Amino acid sequence: MALSPLTAVSPVDGRYHHVTHELSAFFSEYALIKYRVFVEVEYFISLCGFGIPQLQHFDGTLNDKLRDIYRHFSLENAQWIKDKEKETNHDVKAVEYFLKDQFETLGLVDSLEFIHFGLTSQDINNTAIPYSWKEALTNVYIPQLNTLISTLQQLATEWAAIPMLARTHGQPASPTRLGKEIHVFVERLSNQLQLLESIPYAAKFGGATGNFNAHKVAYPQMDWVAFGNRFVNETLGLHRSQTTTQIEHYDQFAAQCDALKRINNILIDLCRDVWTYISMDYFKQKITKGQIGSSAMPHKVNPIDFENAEGNLGIANALFEHLAAKLPISRLQRDLTDSTVLRNIGMPLAHTLIAAKSTLKGLNKLILNEAALKADLEQNWAVVAEAIQTILRREGYPKPYEALKELTRTNEAITQATIAAFVDTLNVSATVKAELKAITPWNYTGV
Numbered sequence: 001m002a003l004s005p006l007t008a009v010s011p012v013d014g015r016y017h018h019v020t021h022e023l024s025a026f027f028s029e030y031a032l033i034k035y036r037v038f039v040e041v042e043y044f045i046s047l048c049g050f051g052i053p054q055l056q057h058f059d060g061t062l063n064d065k066l067r068d069i070y071r072h073f074s075l076e077n078a079q080w081i082k083d084k085e086k087e088t089n090h091d092v093k094a095v096e097y098f099l100k101d102q103f104e105t106l107g108l109v110d111s112l113e114f115i116h117f118g119l120t121s122q123d124i125n126n127t128a129i130p131y132s133w134k135e136a137l138t139n140v141y142i143p144q145l146n147t148l149i150s151t152l153q154q155l156a157t158e159w160a161a162i163p164m165l166a167r168t169h170g171q172p173a174s175p176t177r178l179g180k181e182i183h184v185f186v187e188r189l190s191n192q193l194q195l196l197e198s199i200p201y202a203a204k205f206g207g208a209t210g211n212f213n214a215h216k217v218a219y220p221q222m223d224w225v226a227f228g229n230r231f232v233n234e235t236l237g238l239h240r241s242q243t244t245t246q247i248e249h250y251d252q253f254a255a256q257c258d259a260l261k262r263i264n265n266i267l268i269d270l271c272r273d274v275w276t277y278i279s280m281d282y283f284k285q286k287i288t289k290g291q292i293g294s295s296a297m298p299h300k301v302n303p304i305d306f307e308n309a310e311g312n313l314g315i316a317n318a319l320f321e322h323l324a325a326k327l328p329i330s331r332l333q334r335d336l337t338d339s340t341v342l343r344n345i346g347m348p349l350a351h352t353l354i355a356a357k358s359t360l361k362g363l364n365k366l367i368l369n370e371a372a373l374k375a376d377l378e379q380n381w382a383v384v385a386e387a388i389q390t391i392l393r394r395e396g397y398p399k400p401y402e403a404l405k406e407l408t409r410t411n412e413a414i415t416q417a418t419i420a421a422f423v424d425t426l427n428v429s430a431t432v433k434a435e436l437k438a439i440t441p442w443n444y445t446g447v
Contacts, residue, residue: 012350019357020350026136027346030078035128036095037077038070039236044099044115046231052219055114062106069102092121118207118214122334126204126248129342130238133253134201141349142193144356145263149189151363152270156183159368163442164282165376165383172380174387175445178282178373181273188266196259200239204248205232209333246334250327257324257348264313264320264352267359271306271313274362278303280376284367305362312355319348377441382414387439388423395428416440 001007008014025031045066048058077098084094096116103112116124160179165172205228207213212224225242232240241248277283285301323345327338377383385404392400407414407422423436 010347012347012354016350016354019354022140023136023346023350023353026132026140027349029082030075031132032128032343033078033081033091033095034070034073035132036092036124037073037099039124039128039131040095040099040116041066041070042235043119043231044111044117046227046235047114047117050222050227052114052222055111058111062108065106069099090121092116092124095124118212118218120208120246122247123205123207125339125342127232127236127238129345130201130203130248130253131236133256133345134238136346136349137196137256141353141356142197144353144360145189145193148356148360148363149186149193151360152182152186152189155363155366156180156186162368162370162373163377163445164373165380165441172383174383175377175441177445178368185266185270189263192259192263192266196256196263199255199259200252201237202241202248202250202252203232203236203238204241204244204246206244209246210244245330245332247330247338250338254324254328257320260348260352261317261320261324264317264355267355268310268313271310271359271362274366275303275306275310278306278366281369281372282376284369286365286367303362305358305365309355309358309362312351312358316348316351316355319344319351323348374442380414380441381416381419383441384419384439384444387444388419388436391432391436392426392428395432397426397428 005014005017008017012020045063048055048060080101081091081094081098084097085091088094088097099115100112103109103115156179158179159182160177162178163175164178164181166176166181167173204210207215212228215222215224215227229240232238239252241252274283278285285303287301323341326341330338385407389400389404392403397403407418420437423433426433426436428436
């Protein structure tokens with residue numbers, strides 16, 4: 001069968017292709033090949049400006065044409081490389097041959113051997129992949145997460161004054177405000193996003209085993225470490241790891257995976273809380289005409305967006321966990337396990353993107369049912385006991401906690417009348433009694 005969203009094995013490229021298609025520009029086979037071409041071209045241009053005698057005749061006039069090789073890189077170009085890979089059985093070497101063909105077209109026959117000069121395949125992979133990863137996070141993931149955070153902030157502001165019964169251990173507790181509870185997630189997500197953005201996009205660049213052996217033997221008088229730092233840090237905008245084996249050690253990438261996993265855990269927490277609030281009738285959901293919630297029960301409007309998000313976040317975290325645990329571990333100077341694993345780094349990000357968009361969709365469908373929140377508070381007057389006993393402590397009243405425990409730790413319903421009658425029995429001034437009676441589940445919400 002021809003590959004299509006209906007025949008794709010993974011739902012990332014099938015059912016959810018309309019949600020994840022923008023990641024193809026960073027994590028598809030075409031994208032990987034294109035980013036390799038990009039690194040190779042920029043490396044050659046950097047070599048031309050480094051004082052190598054055989055390249056001193058390059059004055060930069062051809063740089064635009066060289067950069068057009070990756071700027072206008074096509075699916076046909078990628079297929080050319082894939083066909084060459086069948087001959088070479090080596091993906092990066094096929095890229096080198098493609099560039100030599102392109103250079104010949106530009107008349108640069110004398111410079112062909114300075115393509116991929118002194119490099120190993122991992123100098124290309126361990127710069128191209130971090131570059132594509134950075135581009136995907138910067139252009140897709142972080143904007144999406146910021147949109148989600150902004151939506152939560154808007155809801156927190158909108159519901160800032162809405163009193164709500166809190167539940168610790170699932171039991172009625174001191175009242176809170178709905179907006180504040182939403183803002184908890186705003187703060188958590190913002191803090192973790194800040195941590196994520198502080199982690200460098202590390203890259204390896206230093207020859208076959210990280211020592212610039214080939215570069216050094218060819219041009220021993222040149223400072224290749226300085227060259228590598230300038231190329232990776234300034235030209236590519238990454239962060240060159242100074243001491244490596246043949247491959248990047250992936251510690252910073254693992255840290256990014258852990259940071260993304262923490263963000264996803266917060267989103268799982270959010271989805272479960274909102275799901276529960278919907279089940280408690282605190283929220284209704286906007287009804288879309290024609291949509292069905294159950295094949296058997298016509299009345300249902302299921303919180304499917306939050307359930308979808310939770311499921312995808314779990315899959316993403318399992319993959320992030322594996323990436324963070326596996327990639328920093330290799331055998332001696334190198335094995336190939338990192339190569340096959342790195343081809344899958346787009347998968348957890350895709351599931352994360354699906355989840356973030358589902359969460360946002362669900363949040364935008366919420367309709368506050370303020371009557372349900374008020375009714376819940378009305379049925380739980382016992383929660384003002386904490387306030388009363390605290391004021392009694394202030395007044396030096398003997399054993400106030402015990403007195404309130406005796407009143408409230410019962411299976412009998414506690415009402416406003418019950419509380420008022422209890423206050424009347426207290427040996428305190430009329431002013432304090434009035435202060436106590438003024439406390440309600442709706443105004444005992446803190447700062």
